[in-house]
Amino acid sequence: MxxxxxxxxxxxxxxxxxxxxxxxxxxxxxxxxxxxxxxxxxxxxxxxxxxxxxxxxxxxxxxxxxxxxxxxxxxxxxxxxxxxxxxxxxxxxxxxxxxxxxxxxxxxxxxxxxxxxxxxxxxxxxxxxxxxxxxxxxxxxxxxxxxxxxxxxxxxxxxxxxxxxxxxxxxxxxxxxxxLSPAPHRAILVRVLRNLHGLYAETGQWDRAARSADRVLRLMPTQAEALRDRGLAYLELDYLTGARQDLGRYLELAPEASDAEQIRERLIDAGGTRAVVH
Missing domain, CATH: 3.10.620 (C8orf32 fold)
Known part of the structure; x- marks a missing residue:
């Protein structure tokens, strides 16, 4: 055991x-x-x-x-x-x-x-x-x-x-x-954490939302959506340094994402530099 x-x-x-x-x-x-x-x-x-x-x-x-x-x-x-x-x-x-x-x-x-x-x-x-x-x-x-x-x-x-x-x-x-393919353990755990992130973001519990996204990144360090989710939660928590890092990295990994322009605008509003706004 x-x-x-x-x-x-x-x-x-x-x-x-x-x-x-x-x-x-x-x-x-x-x-x-x-x-x-x-x-x-x-x-x-x-x-x-x-x-x-x-x-x-x-x-x-x-x-x-x-x-x-x-x-x-x-x-x-x-x-x-x-x-x-x-x-x-x-x-x-x-x-x-x-x-x-x-x-x-x-x-x-x-x-x-x-x-x-x-x-x-x-x-x-x-x-x-x-x-x-x-x-x-x-x-x-x-x-x-x-x-x-x-x-x-x-x-x-x-x-x-x-x-x-x-x-x-x-x-x-x-x-x-x-x-109907079998879900690997990692995918199961990520789905649990994404569910939790969604619940906490919906209710404005941004500390828990950030934590859930962070845990996804502990399992999959380069998952773009989790970087975005943690960065947006950091924005809500006024942790601007972390938000800029995460959202900038998200735009590097997913420059053509459907929400990329919106994320760029959020970064600029948060005082992000052009160096991270691609």
């Missing part, structure tokens, strides 16, 4: 295979809950898996194994999507999700994945447009499930309909299969 959380300063050096999902998710939570002890949460996830171990081992087919896991998590333990307060930041912090058994699609997917993988079931996340999903290879195909709605399996036609508003058209088989 993992006993220590990783260090933010080393995460960018880890490849996706080495980036531990549960400890890194708890590391994100520790930003908001500084006294967080990871051990009880790691033990809880392990207990969920241990409770299921004999039952799942006795089942032959992977879809039926997964059905047993979902029944235990979503029916017996009561994990569920927080439909009433979808934008509550607690839905993104894994300690709160494990405590309250309420979450958003991506946090519930992480619980589902961590339990399944401890039972040797290769469940992966899917960065599907809109809501995060999970996938399991079965008999030459894929079982795709919705953790926000009790792990319900999704048929191909429903997946097409869900993707259509985000793509502007109904995806064909090849596009849909591409969308």
């Amino acid at each position: 993992q006993t220590h959380l990783p260090d933010w300063n080393t995460l960018a050096t880890l490849d996706d295979e080495s980036l531990p999902l549960l400890p890194a998710a708890l590391l994100i939570a520790r930003d908001e809950y500084p006294d967080l002890d990871p051990l009880p949460y790691e033990a809880l996830v392990q207990a969920h898996a241990d409770h299921l171990r004999e039952e799942v081992a006795a089942i032959g087919q992977q879809p039926l194994k997964m059905a047993a896991i979902n029944r235990h998590l979503f029916e017996e333990l009561g994990y569920s999507g927080n439909h009433d307060e979808y934008y509550d930041p607690r839905n993104s912090y894994l300690n709160q999700v494990l405590d309250r058994r309420l979450g958003n699609p991506i946090s519930l997917a992480m619980v589902q994945m961590e339990v399944a993988r401890r039972l040797d079931i290769p469940l992966d996340g899917v960065s599907f447009p809109g809501h995060f999903l999970v996938r399991l290879p079965v008999d030459g195909g894929l079982l795709v499930m919705d953790p926000f709605n009790g792990g319900r399996p999704l048929a191909v036609e429903e997946l097409r309909e869900r993707a259509k508003p985000h793509l502007g058209e109904t995806p064909d088989d090849s596009v849909l299969l591409q969308i």
